[in-house]
Amino acid sequence: MAKYLLLKHYRGGPTPHVDFGTMDQWTPAEVDAHIQYMRDFAARLEGTGEFVDGQALSPEGTFVRYDGEGRPPVTDGPFAETKDLIAGWMVIDVESYDRALELAGELSAAPGPGGRPIYEWLELRPFLTAAPTVTE
Amino acid sequence: MNETLLRELIPAVTGVLVRRGVDFATAEDAVQEALIRALDTWPQDPPADPKGWLVTAAWRKFLDELRSDTARQAREARVAAEPAPGPADTDDTLQLYFRCAHPSLSPASAVALTLRAVGGLTTRQIARAYLVPEATMAQRISRAKRTVSGVRLDAPGDLATVLRVLYLVFNEGYTGELDLAQEAIRLMRQLTALADDPEAAGLLALMLLHHARRPARTTAGGALVPLAEQDRSRWDTALIAEGVRILQAALARDRLGEYQAQAAIAALHADAPAAAETDWVQIVEWYDELVRLTGSPVVLLNRAVAVGEADGARAGLAALAEVPPAVPRRAAVEAYLRERDGDLGTAARLCAEAARAATTLAERDHLTRQAARLNAALRP
Numbered sequence: 001m002a003k004y005l006l007l008k009h010y011r012g013g014p015t016p017h018v019d020f021g022t023m024d025q026w027t028p029a030e031v032d033a034h035i036q037y038m039r040d041f042a043a044r045l046e047g048t049g050e051f052v053d054g055q056a057l058s059p060e061g062t063f064v065r066y067d068g069e070g071r072p073p074v075t076d077g078p079f080a081e082t083k084d085l086i087a088g089w090m091v092i093d094v095e096s097y098d099r100a101l102e103l104a105g106e107l108s109a110a111p112g113p114g115g116r117p118i119y120e121w122l123e124l125r126p127f128l129t130a131a132p133t134v135t136e
Numbered sequence: 137m138n139e140t141l142l143r144e145l146i147p148a149v150t151g152v153l154v155r156r157g158v159d160f161a162t163a164e165d166a167v168q169e170a171l172i173r174a175l176d177t178w179p180q181d182p183p184a185d186p187k188g189w190l191v192t193a194a195w196r197k198f199l200d201e202l203r204s205d206t207a208r209q210a211r212e213a214r215v216a217a218e219p220a221p222g223p224a225d226t227d228d229t230l231q232l233y234f235r236c237a238h239p240s241l242s243p244a245s246a247v248a249l250t251l252r253a254v255g256g257l258t259t260r261q262i263a264r265a266y267l268v269p270e271a272t273m274a275q276r277i278s279r280a281k282r283t284v285s286g287v288r289l290d291a292p293g294d295l296a297t298v299l300r301v302l303y304l305v306f307n308e309g310y311t312g313e314l315d316l317a318q319e320a321i322r323l324m325r326q327l328t329a330l331a332d333d334p335e336a337a338g339l340l341a342l343m344l345l346h347h348a349r350r351p352a353r354t355t356a357g358g359a360l361v362p363l364a365e366q367d368r369s370r371w372d373t374a375l376i377a378e379g380v381r382i383l384q385a386a387l388a389r390d391r392l393g394e395y396q397a398q399a400a401i402a403a404l405h406a407d408a409p410a411a412a413e414t415d416w417v418q419i420v421e422w423y424d425e426l427v428r429l430t431g432s433p434v435v436l437l438n439r440a441v442a443v444g445e446a447d448g449a450r451a452g453l454a455a456l457a458e459v460p461p462a463v464p465r466r467a468a469v470e471a472y473l474r475e476r477d478g479d480l481g482t483a484a485r486l487c488a489e490a491a492r493a494a495t496t497l498a499e500r501d502h503l504t505r506q507a508a509r510l511n512a513a514l515r516p
Contacts, residue, residue, distance in 0.1 A: 001244040001266070049245075049276025052268050093268050095242050131360060131498040133309045133317055133346055134398070 003052060003093045004100040006107060007123035010059050012084025017119035020112040030113055037110045045092060045103070056088035091127075100124060140322070142174055142186065146256030149190045151228025158198055160235065161281040164253050166201065170194040172258060229254070230330045234293020237301040238284045245280035246301045252277055255319055265314040295331060299339050299395065302327070306343050317347055328382075337386035338396030344379035345402035348372040359505075360498040364411040376406045397426045416446035433463045441469055449477035467493065468503055475510065484510035 023031055038054075045051035062077035079085060090107070094100050104122045112118035146167060153163035170193035174186075183189035236250040248266075251257045263273035306320035324340040352366035361367075383399045401422045408414040423439035426432075436459045444452020452473045459466055471486035487507035494500035 003267070046269075046271055047275050049248075049268075049272050049279060051272050093266070093272070095244060126495070128497040128500060129495060130309060131496045132307045133350075134303075134307055134342070 001093050001095060002097070002100070002129070003091060003127040005123075005125045005127065006090045006092065006104055007125065008087040008089065009121070009123065010085040010087040011082075013121040013123065016121065020118040020120075026113055030111070030115070033111050033115060034118075038107075041107055041110075042090065050092050050094050050099075050103070052091035052093050054088070054090040057086055059085060059087070061085075097126075100126075139175070142171070142178070143256030144322075144326070145187050145190055146171060147229040147232045147254050149187065149194055150232060150253060152191050153194055153198060155228065156195075159285055161278075161285040162198060162201070163194070164281060166194040166197040168252065168258070169197045171256060175258070229326070231293070233298045233327060233330075234295075235284050235287060236280075237294070237298040238287055239294055239297050240283055240287070241280055243301065243304055245276055245283070246297070247304050248273060248276050249280040249284070250298075250301050250323070251305065251319070255323055257314070257319070261314050265308070265316055295333055295336065298327065299336060303339060303395075306346075317343070317350070321347060334386040334389045334391045335393040335395050337382050338393060338399050341379040341383035341386065342395050342399035342402055344375045344382070345399060345406050348375035348379065348406065354498075358498070360502045362502075363405060368409065371406065376403075379403065380406070392425065392429070394426060394429045397422050397429060401426075414445065416442055420446045433460050437463050437466055437469055441472070444473050444476065449473045453477065464493070464495065465490070465499075468499075471503075471506070480510050480514055484514060 023034070026034070042051055042054050059079075061079055062075045063079075064073050064075050067074040092100060092103060094103065101124065104124050108120045108122050109117040110120065149170070150160075150163050150167045153166060154160055158166070167190070170190050173193055174190060178186075232254050233250070236253050237246045241249065248262055251262050251265075252259065259274050259277060260270050262277075263270040266273065268276075302320050302324055305316050305323070308316045321340070321343050324336070324343055328336050328340050348371050349363075349366065351372065352368065352370040353361055355361060379399065380403050383396065383403055386396050387400070401419055404415050404419050404422070419442045420439065423435060423442050426435045427439060437456075440452050440455035440459060443455040453470070456466070456470055456473060459469075467486045468490035471483045471490060474480075474486060475483035484507055487503050487510060491500050491503035491507060494503055
């Protein structure tokens with residue numbers, strides 16, 4: 001089994017395949033349908049023994065860095081409009097890369113305006129694993 | 137009674153229920169409930185007859201389930217009419233290995249089911265070892281059980297798939313409170329006592345020989361230590377002696393297989409008092425056998441390393457030319473051989489490339505350090 005991170009972006013990534021606008025422009029029913037699709041997807045993966053974790057992130061955020069001994073950390077933000085912005089993630093534990101692709105494809109088909117798939121770009125990243133025992 | 141001894145009883149208890157006519161999936165569930173109760177109550181109140189206690193607890197659990205589900209009344213009648221106990225415990229346990237590693241299961245499902253039904257681990261322990269939520273692991277196991285529950289095991293099972301599953305468990309190593317390598321060794325010891333087979337013995341030997349090196353494999357900080365740099369005084373000589381003895385007995389039967397060949401390579405490493413005294417010529421010969429047995433490109437890659445040690449870096453690079461470009465860790469091997477051939481620039485570039493492509497954290501860190509070391513050496 002291998003763990004993968006599915007990253008959802010508010011911004012960034014390749015040019016959207018269809019322009020589905022921001023969710024605040026959708027009807028409440030369309031928003032509900034979209035969220036329900038995500039929930040159902042996660043529940044289904046729990047049923048297949050492939051779900052590990054899922055979280056959503058607020059678009060609000062700040063860059064923080066160390067600024068020297070005895071000084072408070074420096075902050076920079078809110079994020080610039082051009083920044084790649086992560087909206088949330090799901091972690092899956094699957095048998096193969098192909099299975100990870102298949103699931104990412106399904107999640108990307110979540111419904112948007114008019115109940116049509118939004119063709120959302122999702123970022124798929126493999127986890128680094130622990131070292132195997134047998135190496136030579 | 138310690139937890140390991142308790143776990144050793146689990147397959148036999150499941151076997152008793154199955155012989156009483158309970159289907160495998162239901163029996164296994166009832167035994168898991170009994171196991172969890174035992175873990176909870178035995179420390180304060182140890183039973184005089186542990187196995188009898190487990191059978192009684194599991195049987196009661198099964199009857200409770202049956203009574204609570206009126207739709208199962210028909211089955212109760214069927215169970216009551218079931219014939220007397222059949223084969224002995226050892227056959228039951230061997231059948232359980234075959235069932236849990238049935239070829240209809242995916243490797244991960246077979247691993248989870250084997251650890252629970254044969255290994256006697258709880259779902260929570262298995263979930264923690266594989267870093268997934270308990271609910272996810274519970275579903276993985278229950279799906280696996282549904283898949284194999286109806287399977288009839290009239291013919292002897294497929295030992296090769298059982299060995300593959302235990303090899304995977306061993307290779308997962310040590311990921312937390314549960315020592316999967318140790319657990320794989322325990323299950324392999326039990327299996328070799330039940331099934332007389334040179335490849336099973338070969339795999340047990342392979343596990344023991346690798347496990348013997350574990351104290352020297354990582355630094356206190358968790359960084360990987362390559363074989364050549366390991367402190368060999370920290371290898372477990374008793375495990376090595378046992379592994380070599382088991383391997384020799386297996387090889388004497390003249391039915392070579394990949395696990396015996398891999399164990400032979402591990403034994404040759406174990407036999408060298410210092411890395412420089414390794415018998416690389418013999419190791420190359422064993423890799424030739426492995427190539428013949430498996431045709432695996434990963435074996436070809438490891439063979440190129442051995443050729444490099446036996447006949448020099450140029451010969452190693454020539455052997456590497458036969459390895460397909462897409463094989464994982466190929467760049468790392470080429471970097472090593474290039475450095476030995478004196479081409480530090482290419483080695484540094486390949487190390488950095490290999491670090492970016494590494495799939496394990498320890499390997500990435502190791503390769504990054506190697507690249508940094510080479511780049512520092514290149515600076516005027």
